């Protein structure tokens with residue numbers, strides 16, 4: 001509307017005992033809540049978050065997922081890339097413009113803190129007088145998550161130990177911060193099924209009305225399917241972009257993705273209905289039951305259980321319907337941003353599981369990423385050359401690599417080198433999946449790019465063919481996203497303009513996989529970055545700028 005506003009949020013981050021799935025555990029909260037408060041703003045507004053770290057003995061950093069941070073690369077909240085972590089007792093001010101309408105997220109981006117519960121949603125509305133190209137009566141936000149009972153420290157220690165200790169499947173799934181663990185063998189002080197904190201999430205609907213559900217996932221590991229018993233969902237938005245509407249019975253979501261679906265309360269109004277989330281892509285049949293929530297038709301009682309059995313999710317190991325949902329997501333007419341017809345550079349990224357000195361890692365082109373202790377943004381701007389490896393990482397992999405087998409030589413190297421992109425150039429990224437270190441297994445990896453939206457040019461099965469496959473790219477109405485899956489044994493092709501001066505992470509959004517090295521960093525236009533605020537400094541080689 002007339003004159004953008006400044007939206008100021010004051011947040012205190014601390015540990016508290018919470019029982020989101022009835023099991024009591026230390027969780028990181030914002031102003032006492034997990035998920036934290038939803039940031040509500042209008043396109044063009046400036047969001048200011050004054051974050052006080054009350055974690056006593058732990059640093060923190062928060063990333064604004066899907067916000068491009070144009071002109072404010074120091075507010076991206078990525079520890080080791082764009083800032084030093086925020087010390088206990090300190091108040092750090094994030095300040096950024098929300099320049100696009102749509103559904104976005106925020107979450108911790110330091111160690112494995114995200115899965116301790118530090119996350120929430122950002123909702124950006126259109127300017128006054130502008131309307132979405134679809135109709136709805138009410139707007140609701142639902143964040144899906146998975147939940148572990150071990151602390152992030154125990155998990156991180158296991159991942160970096162010899163022998164390797166995998167995090168395993170989550171104990172629960174959460175629907176907007178609520179799940180249900182089976183407490184039957186535990187004492188009530190540890191796990192109490194009657195704790196109101198783990199009462200199922202309920203969405204009350206008025207018969208006949210249409211709901212815009214902003215459904216997103218911030219799982220640590222799981223790919224999810226979300227379904228509402230007896231109701232179709234019309235997908236209208238993905239990662240802040242309007243899509244050609246399509247109808248689904250269940251919506252697949254990968255960690256870091258946001259969708260809007262329209263649901264009309266057009267079923268028998270005398271009862272309530274289940275809405276469930278369940279794991280796909282990994283076998284959690286015997287470990288993680290689906291999460292249950294209730295669609296409450298007004299005026300039925302909120303806590304009246306639906307008379308039916310909750311719908312089961314789809315078969316966990318069927319990739320075909322997931323690939324077809326990916327292929328169905330196209331930019332809506334009137335909202336198409338045409339991609340450049342060609343790219344200046346093609347970077348092919350082979351995703352593999354590896355071993356380095358007996359440690360389990362993930363790598364890209366056989367380089368397992370490590371974060372430096374001096375954030376790239378500061379090191380680049382101030383030319384602190386010793387702050388990270390100056391050797392650029394590889395842009396391709398051995399063409400003889402058999403993506404269908406366990407690698408004969410799973411060795412890799414570690415590096416914190418980065419990809420330097422020519423400012424304003426067009427870059428193609430081919431994500432190439434492969435077999436993991438488990439025979440006949442290839443996992444799904446959701447890749448998230450900071451600082452940009454990219455065009456999704458295509459998905460394919462098998463090994464990408466640089467001669468043949470680009471001919472099948474969708475250059476007509478590709479969707480723009482910030483997070484995209486690469487399916488098992490498949491490839492995904494992306495294109496983006498390197499037009500946002502800064503240093504930007506690009507990584508698998510599975511918390512354990514990024515921690516194990518599945519990521520990288522791009523730099524572009526560093527000379528155009530303005531004066532860096534000293535509040536992002538104070539660690540590693542940046543201490544020289546903050547000491548008197």
Ligand SMILES: O=C1O[C@H]([C@@H](O)CO)C(O)=C1O
Pocket residue numbers: 166353436437438443
């Ligand atoms: O990184 C991972 O390790 C395990 C398994 O490959 C070894 O335990 C798994 O499923 C991952 O995604």
